[in-house]
Amino acid sequence: MKQIINQQKQYFNSNVTKPVVFRIEQLKLLRSVVKSHERVLTEAIYKDFGKGNFNTYLTEFTGVYHAIDKAIKNVRKWSKWKNAATNMVNFPGRSYIIPEPLGACLIIGAWNYPVNLTLVPAIAAIAAGNTVVVKPSELAAHTSEVLSNMISQHFDPSFFAVVEGGVKETTELLAEQFDKIFFTGSVPVGKTIYEAAAKNLTPVTLELGGKSPLIVAPDANLKTTVKRLVWGKFVNAGQTCIAPDYVLVHSSIEQSFLSLLKKEIEAGKYSFANDNYAQIISKKHFNRLVSLIDPAKVFVGGNHDHANRIVAPTVVTNVSVDDKIMEDEIFGPILPVLTYENIDDAISFVKSKPKPLALYLFSEDGSLHRRIWNEISFGGGMVNDVLMHFVNDNLPFGGVGNSGIGSYHGEAGFRSFSHFKSVIRRPTFIEFPIKYFPFSKLKSLLIRKAFGV
Structure with missing residues (x-):
């Protein structure tokens, strides 16, 4: 070495x-x-x-x-x-x-x-x-x-x-x-x-990494939101540093959102046979993920296969901010869904956590887009999509604070x-005496003039 x-x-x-x-x-x-x-x-x-x-x-x-x-x-x-x-x-x-x-x-x-x-x-x-x-x-x-x-x-x-x-x-x-x-x-x-x-x-x-939030506003196009979210969360079995870690959905659309989420996961037919899923990398990570699943809160999925290190796409609801699943980055195919009543609450919640690597917002409201960008610090993110900012190499990719x-x-x-490296090349054919001894009031005046003092 x-x-x-x-x-x-x-x-x-x-x-x-x-x-x-x-x-x-x-x-x-x-x-x-x-x-x-x-x-x-x-x-x-x-x-x-x-x-x-x-x-x-x-x-x-x-x-x-x-x-x-x-x-x-x-x-x-x-x-x-x-x-x-x-x-x-x-x-x-x-x-x-x-x-x-x-x-x-x-x-x-x-x-x-x-x-x-x-x-x-x-x-x-x-x-x-x-x-x-x-x-x-x-x-x-x-x-x-x-x-x-x-x-x-x-x-x-x-x-x-x-x-x-x-x-x-x-x-x-x-x-x-x-x-x-x-x-x-x-x-x-x-x-x-x-x-x-x-x-x-x-x-x-x-x-x-970190816990990258996905915020769903009341005006979001739910069908497109869910389709893009499900792909981004469960590709590579959720083992993606910029995968949505949890969802904050407005309470007024929670049931519609969950219904579409379940249908999209079922339609995805996630399995090795369909070339669209992956194993958990190790037994240690598998056991960690399984420990995060509270059977009483499972809305979709929850199944797991220890022998093959497979955790099915899982959605959990009725999640408390104090639940174990909300402590650290999940880095697997488990998606907690939380609700909020107004956007101020959602913004405050995200800001109370370490700065995430990514943030996703689904909304058609341009003023809300700008507010989220201005008020929340995060590495990078998207409006109305997930993950795809990673593939635009005209954008710097990286975190901020705890995320990188x-x-x-x-x-x-x-x-x-x-x-x-910063360098200056100066010619030798001319030299001004202003910085050299002996000093004078005129030199002092010229220096102050040069530096705008």
């Missing part, structure tokens, strides 16, 4: 990774390698989750291919020096902002989308001109093994390497001095990552793995 990191630092300091041509070559190679391993990666994800081909391609590979293509197309523009205005006291100099790579980067991937959430940050790091060590999640063990073999067979480990393992290996990695750490995962582990990074003053991007630090996707990812 130490050898790989030292080699990466030496490789970076040789300046090999900095030319844009090199970056593009490596991105093209990565695209080719992922494409040639698409089948074996799909098989590995099936072994880890039981997730079928369609959902795997949709949720894993489309984002990776798009991220690579966007980086290849734009990396020259992103990497260019930018001219900046020069103030009067530096006249006649010229000012520049120069993007430069940070160096050796550590990317700790997540298990819920083990290809996308591991490789997309790596793509950003490569585009920015860094070397990369990837640590895939050990929970998606089959996918981790394929990623390790795939990358080690096609890339110089001095540039791009994989370290497999669990807590022990991650702890050892965090003891080393990287130039950037990128982590996707839970809030508790994110805090551990942040603490370790602080010892070396290493910059971090933390993509965490920093952002990525598209140019935001390039910026996350870059330092923007």
